[in-house]
Every structure is written in C-alpha cells, then in structure tokens.
Amino acid sequence: MYVLDTSAILAGLALPPSEVVIPPSVYSEVHYKSPDIEMYEIVSPGDEFVSKVVKASKKTGDYEVLSRTDVDVLALALQVNGVIITDDYAIQNVAHFMGIKYETAEMLGIKEARKWKWRCESCGRYYRKKYEHCPVCGGRLRRVRDK
Numbered sequence: 001m002y003v004l005d006t007s008a009i010l011a012g013l014a015l016p017p018s019e020v021v022i023p024p025s026v027y028s029e030v031h032y033k034s035p036d037i038e039m040y041e042i043v044s045p046g047d048e049f050v051s052k053v054v055k056a057s058k059k060t061g062d063y064e065v066l067s068r069t070d071v072d073v074l075a076l077a078l079q080v081n082g083v084i085i086t087d088d089y090a091i092q093n094v095a096h097f098m099g100i101k102y103e104t105a106e107m108l109g110i111k112e113a114r115k116w117k118w119r120c121e122s123c124g125r126y127y128r129k130k131y132e133h134c135p136v137c138g139g140r141l142r143r144v145r146d147k
C-alpha cells in the first residue's frame, strides 16, 4: 500500500488506485489541482498514530517544519504499514527514524539513486538531511555515500 503526499501527487505520479490511500488533508490540499486523486481511497489516520509521529518528529527535530498534512501522511503510513511517496526531506527523515518505508516520486519514475546521507559519529544514526548536530545525541554528523 502506498501513501502519497502532496508533492508526490503534484509530481503527476500515477499509481494503481487500489494500491493507494491518502489522508483527508492531502485530498483537500490538492483535489482541485489533480482530479485524478478522486480515485484514491481516503483514510483518516487514528489519533494514536498521529501522536506517535508528533513525538518522533520532535525527537528528530523536524516537528517545526512538518505541516499538519505531513504529520497525517506519516501517521497514515504507520497505520496501514504502507510506503510513503514523498519528495519532502523532513517527511523522509521522520519516516526513516520511525522505520516507515518511503520512496521519492523520482525514484519510482527514473530510479535515480540518492547520493548522500549523514551519519552520526557518536550514536551511528543515519539522517537524510544535514543537521548542525545529531538531533538524538548531539554528536557530529559526517556525510557518507548512500548505496
């Protein structure tokens, strides 16, 4: 099951409707621009999943930049054990932290490998984006090649 965020829908990604769910907030943001999404199933993420995402995003330091819609996308992916399609780094970062699978619209399209990620020298966690310090332990981040 795939969960699409706003960026994925606006990228014009076409997936089999039976494999896609979206939260109501994504629907309201883009349905007037992308009539195609009428065919996707709309599912509201449960409160407990939303709380888990909020908590995790505060730990990674992404909470401030996540919109309510972003939180819903993550919560829904957690709820249905789905794969998020997103080009948003903050969403990817929280997904990575929470063990939620994600792909970019670009990866699904032209399969271009992502080039870099950052690894904390102290605790060993990986991040998709560069932080000043590791959001979890405060250690130094080093850029490493992604395979």
Ligand SMILES: [Zn+2]
Residues within 6 Å of the ligand: 120, 121, 122, 123, 124, 125, 134, 135, 136, 137, 138, 139
């Ligand atoms: Zn660390």
